[in-house]
Amino acid sequence: MEATITYRPDAQKTPGLFDRILTREVLLDICQHVTGQSRFRVVKDRSTYNRGRLLLVEYEGMLNYVSLSEASINGRNSSLQSVPTAINMFYADQRLNKRLCYYFIPHIGNAFTDYHLFVYRLLMTAGVDFLNIGNYYQQSILPYRTIDDLIIDRRENQTSNSSNNSSYVSKTSDKIQIYAKTYGASKYESTLLAVAISHIADRPIDLFNICEQDLTRLPQASMNTIENLGNISMHYTSLFLDKREYLQQTDRTELRSASYLYNLFNRLGSKKCALCGCEIPEIIQGAHIWGVAQISRTSNLDDDTRFNHAVSGHNGLWLCQNHHKLFDSNIIMLDNDGFVRIKDSLVTDNVAFIRNTTFKPSLDFRVMSDEFKGYLARRNETVDLIHSQRLAV
Ligand SMILES: [Zn+2]
Structure with missing residues (x-):
């Protein structure tokens, strides 16, 4: 039995591109990798529907979606763009016996940067079989x-x-x-x-x-x-939807906004407590500096301005649940220069606990943007910094 290989000869912008890339030798190699044998026939798909860098190999009732690498690999996204197209077509295909593969055509450029490796691991995790990665990269890559x-x-x-x-x-x-x-x-x-x-x-x-x-x-x-x-x-x-929800609240003391968290990710990177370095995502939260309730109590602000302050990525830190609670209760404070302070009236044992669990005496300077400092100053208008002491580590 022979395999049937189907591909579109024309790329979206380059007529005949795949006819040039998919030489007899390349097709034979793909056929052998996919089916374990060498006989195949070629069907050229003349439809104009964009299939990305994809060919299909049908053999013994099995449909193989083969996504092809670029011939010239330069940008970080170049190899990535057409794969989801193949994945989408794969999932849209109702046939049962199917598999998704990735094949490196002969290429120039570095196909194995850290980012490419990350993408390949994602693809493997998604169930994509790499047909010939061993020819180009000697270390093992795992899902x-x-x-x-x-x-x-x-x-x-x-x-x-x-x-x-x-x-x-x-x-x-x-x-x-x-x-x-x-x-x-x-x-x-x-x-x-x-x-x-x-x-x-x-x-x-x-x-x-x-x-x-x-x-x-x-x-x-x-x-x-x-x-x-x-x-x-x-x-x-979207900011639009988040704003609508925010404005519908009568007291506006809460903000449940995925946009706010996204803005924090963008500014601070992945979740990591700013005061102890904990990176367990389950217990790290986005903590407002100038609090949502405090913003809503501030006069002379219109609703749009209030909302923009409430979702700003500069108006927040990642804190673990303990530090978030300590911060919101003003047991731990941050002075306007970003130094950690502890409330004076705390009993000695509890001061010792905070010292033992708070490893950073001050915030990382990269966090201290001008906007962030502005929010800190607004917060501290209502915080009793006088009756507190710097955390000495
Ligand atoms: Zn912490």
């Missing part, structure tokens, strides 16, 4: 086994990449959260993160579409895929 593996790797990956503004993954004790950028190249990454996380999630997943000015959301094909996965709930969040 993520747990969501914690993925969060830690993501964190390291994001620290090394100065241009943030991408998607974030976190978890609480009962849910996993994906804050998914829906704009530009990030939408591909968001789709891939969702599919990968769906495969290893040990609890339900909330995916927040972080919308830009208007109500952009992930592309329909990606939304369909995510719906098919079965364990992800989609939420739509």
Whole structure:
């Protein structure tokens, strides 16, 4: 029996591109990797529907979606963009016997930067078989086994990449959260993160579409895929919607805004307590500096201004539950220079406890933006800093 290989000869912008890339030799190699034998026939798909860098190999009732690498790998996103297209088509295909593969065509450029490796691990986690990675990369690459593996790797990956503004993954004790950028190249990454996380999630997943000015959301094909996965709930969040909810409250002392958390991620990176360094995502919270209730009590502000202060990424810190509570109760304070202070009236034993669990005597200077200092000063207008002492470490 021979395999049937189907591909579109034309790329979206380059006629005949795939005819040039997919030489007889390359097709034979793909056929052997996918089917374990060498006989195949080629069908050229003349439809104009964009399939990305995808070919199909049908053999013995099995349908293999093969996503192809770029021939010239330069940007961090170049190899990533067409894969979610293949994933979406794969999930939209109702046939049962199917598998998703990735094949490196002969290429120039570095296909194995830290970011590429992160993407390959995501793809493996999503169930993608790499047909010939061993020809190009000698170390072993493994799928993520747990969501914690993925969060830690993501964190390291994001620290090394100065241009943030991408998607974030976190978890609480009962849910996993994906804050998914829906704009530009990030939408591909968001789709891939969702599919990968769906495969290893040990609890339900909330995916927040972080919308830009208007109500952009992930592309329909990606939304369909995510719906098919079965364990992800989609939420739509935007400043517009968050503001409407905020303004509907009569007292405006609370703000439940995924946009606020997203802004904190963007400014501070992954969850890490600013006072003890704890990185257990389940117990790290976004803590307002100039509190939402305090903002709403301030006169001479219009609603828009109030809301903008309440969701600003500069108006917050990541704190563990203990430090958040200590901070909100003004048992621990931060002076206007970012030094930690402890309330005077605290009994000695409790001071000792705070000293033993608070490892940072002052905030990291990178946190201390001008806006942040402004919020700290507003907070401290109502905080009794006089009757407190600096935490000596
Ligand atoms: Zn802490």
